[in-house]
Amino acid sequence: MTLLAVSDLRASYGPSQALFGVNLDVQEGEVLALMGRNGMGKSTTVKSICRMMPSEGTISFASTNLINLASHQTARLGIGLVPEGRRCFASLTVYENLVAAARPGAWMFDSVVDLFPRLGERAQQVASSLSGGEQQMLAIGRALMTNPRLLILDEATEGLAPIIRQEIWSAINKLKTETGLSILVIDKSIRELRGVCDKAVILERGRNVWSGSIDQLTSEITEQYVGV
16 A cells, blocks of 8 residues: 655755656555665655645645645654754753654654663763764654654764664664564665665656666666765
8 A cells, every 4th residue: 555655746945946756655564765866856855745845746645645734744644754964852861852752652762762772771861962873863763752654764874883874774674574664765875775675766866767676776777876
């Protein structure tokens, strides 16, 4: 069953158009990679889906068209965002960050701590005292505690130490295999994406240039559209 369907998505920053008819879909329980070089429209697509910027086209989530909704309304429908740059509440404790936007469901403080034990160890520390990797775990945990139907991860491993990156990829894999949560992930780690994703969509200058099963994603395609 299709959970998210984006069709002919167009968006602009003032007079500069950034998206030129982007199309993608995420099925229930599916993990989709949104790929492309920097500045090609990936984060703009995410902002449009989450209604954090105006756009045109169709964004259907659980059979509801989001295009005229506000960002808080899309969140209440079940879209959980882990934004680029983490954006934790710096002066709040780990626990306070997690419960600030919590909604009823399977994801509670204890289940987040099961996924990321470090958060339990640092529950009473303020977020500003955490390492970058711990803040990223906190951002993911905070999104999960909204009990979303779709989790969006925007560059969740960027700039982190390799050991922390692997912890986060392991958590994403666990979410896929043990919870059936639908996930849209933006990342540049092609090897890790192959291990967790079902499908991929590649953007180039705000347009779709490739989409298909992750198994069909060849090194030639990634070299052409994703490589530096």
